Every structure is written in structure tokens, then in C-alpha cells.
Amino acid sequence: MPAAPRRVGLFVTCLVDLFRPTVGFAAAALLERAGCEVVVPAAQVCCGQPAYNSGDRADAKAIARDVIAAFEPFDATVAPSGSCAGMLKRHYPSLFAGDAAWEPRARALAERTFELVSFLVDECGMEEVDARREGRVTYHDSCSSLREMGVRAQPRRLLASVDGLKLEELSAPDVCCGFGGTFCVKYPDISGRMVADKARDIAATGAGTVLAADMGCLLNIAGRLSREGSAVEARHVAEVLAGMDDRPAIGRPARAR
Amino acid sequence: METTSRTFPANARAGLADAALQTSLARFQGGFQVKRAEAAGRLPEFEALRDEARAIKDHTLAHLDHYLERYEAQVTAAGGTVHWCETPADARETILSLCKETGARTVTKSKSMIAEEMALNPFLEEHGIEPIETDLGEYVVQLADERPSHIIAPAVHKTRDQVADLFHEKHSPLGLTRRLDRVEELVEEARHVLRPRYLAADVGITGANFLIAETGSSAVVTNEGNADLTQILPRVHIVIATLEKVVPTLEDATTIMRVLARSATGQEFSTYTTVSTGPRRPGDADGPEAYHVVLLDNGRSRMLGSEFRDVLRCIKCGACMNHCPVYGAVGGHAYGWVYPGPVGAVLTPNLIGLEEARHLPNASSFCGRCEEVCPMRIPLPAMMRTLREQEFSRRLGPAGMRAGIGAWAWLVRRPALYRLATGIAIRLLGAMGRRRGRFARLPLAGGWTDVRDMPAPEGATFHALWRKGRRA
Numbered sequence: 202m203p204a205a206p207r208r209v210g211l212f213v214t215c216l217v218d219l220f221r222p223t224v225g226f227a228a229a230a231l232l233e234r235a236g237c238e239v240v241v242p243a244a245q246v247c248c249g250q251p252a253y254n255s256g257d258r259a260d261a262k263a264i265a266r267d268v269i270a271a272f273e274p275f276d277a278t279v280a281p282s283g284s285c286a287g288m289l290k291r292h293y294p295s296l297f298a299g300d301a302a303w304e305p306r307a308r309a310l311a312e313r314t315f316e317l318v319s320f321l322v323d324e325c326g327m328e329e330v331d332a333r334r335e336g337r338v339t340y341h342d343s344c345s346s347l348r349e350m351g352v353r354a355q356p357r358r359l360l361a362s363v364d365g366l367k368l369e370e371l372s373a374p375d376v377c378c379g380f381g382g383t384f385c386v387k388y389p390d391i392s393g394r395m396v397a398d399k400a401r402d403i404a405a406t407g408a409g410t411v412l413a414a415d416m417g418c419l420l421n422i423a424g425r426l427s428r429e430g431s432a433v434e435a436r437h438v439a440e441v442l443a444g445m446d447d448r449p450a451i452g453r454p455a456r457a458r
Numbered sequence: 459m460e461t462t463s464r465t466f467p468a469n470a471r472a473g474l475a476d477a478a479l480q481t482s483l484a485r486f487q488g489g490f491q492v493k494r495a496e497a498a499g500r501l502p503e504f505e506a507l508r509d510e511a512r513a514i515k516d517h518t519l520a521h522l523d524h525y526l527e528r529y530e531a532q533v534t535a536a537g538g539t540v541h542w543c544e545t546p547a548d549a550r551e552t553i554l555s556l557c558k559e560t561g562a563r564t565v566t567k568s569k570s571m572i573a574e575e576m577a578l579n580p581f582l583e584e585h586g587i588e589p590i591e592t593d594l595g596e597y598v599v600q601l602a603d604e605r606p607s608h609i610i611a612p613a614v615h616k617t618r619d620q621v622a623d624l625f626h627e628k629h630s631p632l633g634l635t636r637r638l639d640r641v642e643e644l645v646e647e648a649r650h651v652l653r654p655r656y657l658a659a660d661v662g663i664t665g666a667n668f669l670i671a672e673t674g675s676s677a678v679v680t681n682e683g684n685a686d687l688t689q690i691l692p693r694v695h696i697v698i699a700t701l702e703k704v705v706p707t708l709e710d711a712t713t714i715m716r717v718l719a720r721s722a723t724g725q726e727f728s729t730y731t732t733v734s735t736g737p738r739r740p741g742d743a744d745g746p747e748a749y750h751v752v753l754l755d756n757g758r759s760r761m762l763g764s765e766f767r768d769v770l771r772c773i774k775c776g777a778c779m780n781h782c783p784v785y786g787a788v789g790g791h792a793y794g795w796v797y798p799g800p801v802g803a804v805l806t807p808n809l810i811g812l813e814e815a816r817h818l819p820n821a822s823s824f825c826g827r828c829e830e831v832c833p834m835r836i837p838l839p840a841m842m843r844t845l846r847e848q849e850f851s852r853r854l855g856p857a858g859m860r861a862g863i864g865a866w867a868w869l870v871r872r873p874a875l876y877r878l879a880t881g882i883a884i885r886l887l888g889a890m891g892r893r894r895g896r897f898a899r900l901p902l903a904g905g906w907t908d909v910r911d912m913p914a915p916e917g918a919t920f921h922a923l924w925r926k927g928r929r930a
Contacts, residue, residue: 213920219884220913222920241924246870252863254824254843256850260867267871295840344825377783381823386905388821390471393909394787395823424910427896452913454895 209237210275212268212314214285215247216416217437221451224416227443228281228317235325237277244271248280248288253296254382265293266303269310277324278314281439282415283346286316291349316346317439318414322355329362332444337367339408340438341399341422342374343415356414356438363441369406376402380421396425403433410450412438423451459577459605461810463794466817473788478617483786486614490780493724494831501720511714512835515771518705522762525671525704526753532674536736538749546576549754553578553663553696556750557587560694562660568678568685569593570665571609571774572698572754574796575809578663589663590655592684594648601628607790609797610722610776615789618644652684662692662746664734666699667718667773668711669751675735676751677711679718679728686732695734695746701758702770708733714773717833722775757809765844769804771834778828778838784821793818800828800838807845816854819845881919888917 209232217224229239249264268289272278280286290311297303321327340360346352360368379385379395386392399422403411411426411433413419423435434450449455462469473479498504518525530540543549549572557565565582567573567589579589579600591600595612599605602624606612613621618641625647626637632651638644664685666676676697678685689695705711719725738745761770779785779799790798795815797805803818819842828838849855869876891897891914899907906912 218920219880220915222916222918222923225920225924241921243921243925244873246873246876249867249870252867254846255859255863256843256846256848256855257860257863257867258847258850260863264867264870344823344827348826348830375827377823377825377827379783379823381825384821384823386903388467388470388784389905389908390467390474391784391787391821392823394474395783396910398783420913421910423913424896424906427911427913428898428909448916449895452896452911455892455917 207238208274208276209239210272210278211239211241212245212248212272212278212280212285212289213241214280214282214416216420217281218246220420221416221437223445223448224281224437224439227437227439227445228279230443230445231317231321231330231439232279234330235321235327237325240275242271248285250284250288250382253288253292258296262296265296265307269293269303269306272310272314273306276313277320278310279317279320280314281317281437282417283316283343283350283352284415284417286314287345287349289314316350316352316414318359318442319350319352319355322358327359330359330442330444332362332442333364334410334441334446335365336410337369337406337408338410338412338441339369339371339403339406340374341371341378341403341411341413341418343413343418344377346414347375352414356412359442360412360438366441369408371402371406373402378418378421380417382417385421392421393425396421400425400429400431404431408433410434410436412436412441414438419451427452459574459796461795461814463806463810463815463818466792466794466821469792469794470788470821473792476789478620479615479789482615482617483789486611487780487786490723490776494721494777494780495724497720497724497726504717504720507713507717508833508835511717511773511833512771514705514710514713515773515834518710519702519762519767519770522701522704525706526701528671529669529674529704532671533736533749533751534674536674536749537739538674538736538751540751540753543752543754544756546754546756549576549698549752549756550578550581552752553698554582554585554587556694556696557582557661560660560748562587562694564588564590564655564659565661565663566590566592566656566659566688566692567596567662568664568680568688569596569612570663570698571606571796572665572700573663574606575756576698576754578698590652590659592652592656592682592688593680594645594682594684597648597652598624601625605791607798608776608779609774615791656687656691659688659692661694661696662688662690663696663698664689664732666697666703668714669697669699669704670706670708670711671704672707673735675708675733678732679715679730680732681723681725681729683730683732686730689732689734689746690744693746694748694750695737697734697749697751698754699751700754700756702762702772718773718775721777721831721833761808766804766808766841768836769801769808769838769841771836772801772805773834775833777831777833781827781831783823783825783827800842801836804836804838804841804845812845812848812852813854816845816849819843819849820855877919877921881922884915884919885917888915891915892917
């Protein structure tokens with residue numbers, strides 16, 4: 202088992218911060234169980250993708266410089282999102298290409314940036330989790346996890362160790378759910394069609410829960426499922442792996458106290 | 459060609475609402491994806507071949523002037539003529555004058571996207587020359603007076619029933635007595651009608667998948683053999699191609715062909731590979747009396763010196779659109795010009811202007827499947843992003859969007875203020891959404907809530923909870 206990097210900077214991501222703090226706590230718990238010391242730098246907000254993918258390169262760079270400065274001190278930067286981790290790992294270096302001061306710093310951060318679940322498996326050597334969830338679940342691979350971060354086997358491997366859980370694969374697990382950041386509000390008709398296709402694929406598996414590792418996809422998918430009146434729950438995979446799946450699923454009412 | 463790229467959102471809505479189109483798209487995309495995956499899986503060296511193919515094109519593009527001059531010299535040596543044309547208008551005029559010199563009344567054409575770029579068919583018709591498409595899909599599109607909606611499957615937007623109706627309507631005056639509805643019958647009918655047209659044509663126009671510098675040859679791949687008949691029967695053969703189609707050697711062309719057919723249709727090789735070198739030589743049994751190459755630039759030399767050079771590696775296999783969820787939802791006509799799908803989202807703004815086509819590079823979720831399957835490894839999403847950057851800096855998009863991003867970025871760069879503002883908003887939203895867990899409508903979020911609910915936030919931000927030391 203490779204030695205876990207000791208000090209991990211948790212990049213919470215703006216969507217987890219705002220919509221689903223549970224995922225941040227689940228990520229921190231999993232990292233601690235893997236032997237890491239978890240630090241949450243206060244000077245973090247967003248990776249800058251909304252600006253970057255809207256063509257606002259200057260603002261994207263300004264935000265990226267703040268993130269680099271905030272996370273430089275750590276052995277590893279870990280995000281519960283393939284999309285935000287991919288921004289740091291794949292896009293920061295190209296954003297600063299040719300910048301003598303910032304390119305080396307961007308590259309150094311990129312080398313130490315990981316998506317949560319793949320970090321647990323590939324870097325910390327985690328082989329199983331101590332968690333239990335009865336029933337069938339399906340798993341949506343986010344495009345950036347799959348194609349930018351090489352995450353596919355790792356979440357499946359850890360999910361296989363969850364007591365009582367049975368994974369039913371989607372017929373098209375590698376097809377985009379239609380979120381795409383600002384794409385989903387700029388072209389709602391197209392995005393709506395894509396997420397309706399995804400919801401149909403999810404329903405066809407017969408699973409009662411859909412898991413994914415990116416809050417963007419999850420908000421989109423959960424929102425579509427509830428619009429259709431579907432009983433399928435949507436959760437971040439970290440909630441299940443950390444045993445924090447006892448609170449209401451994404452987009453579900455708070456339980457009466 | 460006329461463009462409707464400007465109205466992409468409306469075009470897309472029309473595509474989404476077209477039930478017949480949706481039936482066709484679902485069937486064809488699934489089929490192409492499976493076939494490509496199987497073909498790639500059967501060839502252990504497929505990934506290595508992609509690298510080799512890319513390297514060939516990169517090398518050629520880096521020395522394009524050299525290979526084009528070499529190509530022209532070899533065409534000339536074989537008895538042909540190269541006509542250098544900067545604009546589509548130049549190319550059209552050149553083709554028209556060649557047709558006039560021949561006294562041509564009908565022209566057969568094998569499939570060419572470059573002919574679409576120059577809107578050749580309507581131009582020839584205006585001048586009293588009848589163009590006849592010989593690729594079955596192109597023939598269908600021509601009969602229906604439509605435009606291709608896919609670069610290798612031009613009539614993919616039509617169902618078999620629609621084609622059956624079309625043939626029944628258009629071929630009845632030619633002697634068709636009943637409505638044919640089996641695919642084989644329709645193919646046979648098209649063949650029956652086209653055969654005499656091949657023989658009567660005065661000029662044959664083919665596109666080119668490759669121009670081969672070492673021999674001065676052009677090569678076309680087809681599955682119907684129509685390029686053979688188009689180029690060999692008429693008195694004059696005109697090849698139309700753009701500059702970036704040149705490769706150094708025949709061997710280079712065959713290397714690229716190995717990834718082309720697999721990426722396009724999942725075939726190991728296209729059924730016909732048609733090579734032509736100059737006009738008929740003394741002693742040849744057949745072939746044209748004259749051989750011309752109309753070599754069109756139309757923006758390629760400008761792109762060669764720009765950040766979009768890599769898209770000139772494109773071999774027009776169609777894999778990007780076969781795997782694109784946006785293309786699969788809206789169909790090719792929504793893109794509004796010659797090239798649909800991801801490669802169209804990069805080429806179209808470059809060729810007709812970002813003002814016209816600014817929607818195309820925006821209408822992508824950046825899912826990355828196009829780049830994943832592109833045999834030439836063209837970084838299509840990155841290029842779409844570069845176009846978005848140009849749109850942003852030239853202020854071509856909505857001002858509200860730019861202002862919104864600017865305000866958001868300003869706030870993001872001030873974490874304390876951001877936390878104060880978002881903390882209040884999230885507490886409010888959390889309280890409002892507590893009972894139902896979701897919002898069916900939210901002010902300023904119509905783009906989201908028109909098609910899905912907005913899940914309510916849990917109610918406190920992570921950073922607030924973490925700071926208070928509250929652990930799970």
C-alpha cells in the first residue's frame with residue numbers, strides 16, 4: 202500500500218459548498234480514514250470554469266492564480282469532482298502556458314491534484330470501505346472524471362465493497378447527462394433532451410439510486426428525475442462510501458422532525 | 459452556400475420537435491458507434507495508427523507549400539491541370555468555364571463537401587448545366603431539394619418511408635409504376651435511373667479524400683463505386699478539393715485510410731478506393747480526355763497560420779458527429795451550414811465568420827467524446843473554447859452574459875464577501891425549499907427550471923459548517 206500523502210488540501214468545489222455540504226464532510230471523512238490530514242483552505246471558492254468555458258480567459262486566470270496560491274502548500278489537492286479536479290490538473294497548465302512565473306506553479310499544482318475516489322484508490326491504496334447500503338444502485342460517469350481524469354474502475358471497486366449494494370450499469374454510462382456548466386442554461390432544449398435520455402437509461406436499470414462523483418451532473422439528473430416524478434434517488438458516491446447516506450437525497454424534502 | 463447558423467437555437471428546437479428526424483438519428487448514431495468501437499477493438503494497433511495518421515498530416519501541414527507544388531508538378535507531368543482558386547466564387551467560375559469549353563449539358567458528381575462549400579449545384583443550374591449526384595444519399599438529398607445533414611451520410615435525416623415517398627413522387631414521371639419500400643428496391647431504382655445519366659454526362663466531378671504529391675493522383679473512397687463511373691466515363695474529369703487534402707505518398711494515404719473507414723463506418727476499408735492520375739494515356743482502354751484539379755483555399759491558408767491549424771488534419775470521417783450527443787439531439791441541419799457536429803462547430807466560424815456562427819462552439823457540453831474518437835486527435839473542445847474566447851473578447855455574445863460572468867468572477871475573488879453573500883442566499887433558499895426539497899420555478903433560472911427542477915440546497919454552506927467545527 203503506497204504511503205498516503207499526509208497533508209491534503211480539500212478543494213470543496215462551489216456546488217458542494219452551496220448545495221450539498223454533506224459531500225464535503227463525506228470527502229473529509231474518507232480522506233481521514235485513508236490516513237490523510239485534511240485541511241480546508243479558507244481562501245477557496247471556485248476553480249474558475251464558468252469563466253474559462255465562457256471565454257473569459259482573464260477572469261479564469263485571476264481565479265486560477267488564487268487557487269494555486271491557496272493550494273500550493275499541500276502534498277495533494279483533492280476535489281470531490283472530476284470536473285473541478287480536471288480544471289486544475291488539465292487546464293491550469295495550458296491557461297498559463299508560456300508564463301514564466303505561473304506555468305511552473307500551475308504544473309506543480311496539476312501534478313498533485315486528484316479526483317477524490319481515484320485518489321483514495323490509486324494514491325492511498327484504499328481497497329474497501331466500511332459501509333452498508335441495501336439495494337440496487339446505478340453509476341453515472343461524469344465526462345471529466347472519465348475522459349480528463351481517467352476515473353472509471355475506482356468508484357466501482359469501492360462500491361463493490363459496500364455491504365448489500367448491487368451495481369446495475371447504465372446502457373450508456375459514458376454519455377453526457379447534458380449539464381455542461383453554462384451549456385445547460387444557454388441551450389436548455391438540448392440539455393433537457395440529453396438529461397431526459399439519461400433519466401430513461403437510469404430508469405431502465407431498475408436501480409433505486411443513481412450515484413455520480415460530480416455535483417453538476419447530480420443537480421441536473423436529480424432535477425430531471427424529480428420533474429418526472431421518478432422515485433429514483435440521486436446521491437454523490439462519497440456519501441455512500443462514507444456511510445453518510447442517511448440524510449435526504451439530492452432534491453428530496455427534509456424529513457419532518 | 460446560404461447559412462442559417464445564426465438561428466441555431468431555433469433550428470435546434472425544430473430538429474428536436476421533428477419526430478421522423480428523431481427516429482432516424484437514434485437509429486443511425488447507435489449503429490455507427492457500435493461499429494466503430496468494434497472495428498477499433500479488432501485492430502490492436504488502432505491507437506498507434508491514429509498517432510501515425512496524425513503525424514503524417516502534421517508533417518504535411520508543416521510543409522504544405524512544398525507538397526502542393528510537388529503535387530501540381532506531378533499533375534502537370536501526367537497531363538492534367540491544376541487551377542488554384544482562392545474563393546468559392548473563383549472555383550465556381552473555373553468549373554463553369556471548363557464545362558462551357560466542353561459544351562457540357564449534364565455533369566455527374568460523386569460526393570464532395572467542397573462542392574457544398576461553393577454551392578456548386580445551384581450555380582451550375584443557373585447556367586443551364588444539370589448536375590447529377592451519384593452518391594445514393596446525395597441523390598436523395600438532391601431529389602428532395604435539401605442539403606446534406608451529415609458529411610458521410612448526407613440523407614441520414616430521412617427515414618426509409620420518406621425516401622420511398624420521395625422516389626414515388628419524383629420517379630413516377632420517369633416510369634416508376636408503384637411505391638417501392640424495401641431498401642434493396644430503392645437502391646435498384648436509383649441505379650436504374652442513374653446508369654444512363656453516367657453514360658450521357660459530359661463532365662464528371664469528383665471530390666478527393668487525398669491528393670498524392672509523389673504521383674499527382676487523387677484518391678476517393680466510396681461504398682457504391684459511383685466515383686469510378688463518374689470519373690471514367692465522361693470526356694472531362696474535374697477533381698475538386700481543398701489545400702489540406704494533400705499527403706506526401708500513396709503509402710501515407712493508405713495509412714490514413716486504415717483509420718478513416720474504421721472511424722467512419724466501422725469498415726476495415728471502404729468498398730471502393732478510386733485513384734486517378736491525369737487523363738487517358740495512349741493505349742489506355744478508357745478514361746477522360748482531359749483532367750483538371752480545382753484546388754480551393756477558402757480560408758485554409760489563413761487557418762494554417764492560426765491556432766486552428768490542427769483542424770486541418772480532419773479527414774471528414776464523421777466520427778465526431780456520430781458520437782456527439784448534441785448532434786444526436788438536433789441533427790445536422792440545425793448547424794446551418796456545410797459541416798455539422800463538433801468539427802462543424804470549429805470549421806464553420808472559421809470559414810463563414812464567428813458573427814454568423816457564434817452559437818456553434820457554444821452549443822457543446824464539452825463532454826469530450828468527439829476528441830476521444832477523432833482518428834486525427836483534433837482537440838475539438840479546446841478549439842471551441844478558443845472560439846468562445848474570441849467571441850468574448852470581440853463582444854459578440856449577449857452583453858448580459860459577459861456582465862454576469864464578470865460580476866461573478868469579481869465576487870469569487872473576494873472569498874469573505876462571497877461567503878457572506880452566498881451564505882445568506884443559501885440559507886434563504888434552503889428554508890424555502892425545505893418542505894419540497896426542490897423548486898419547480900425560480901426567478902432568473904428559467905433556463906434551468908424549464909426542463910428540470912432545481913434541487914434545494916441543504917441550507918448552510920460547507921465552509922460555514924466547517925468553520926464552526928461541526929463535523930458530520
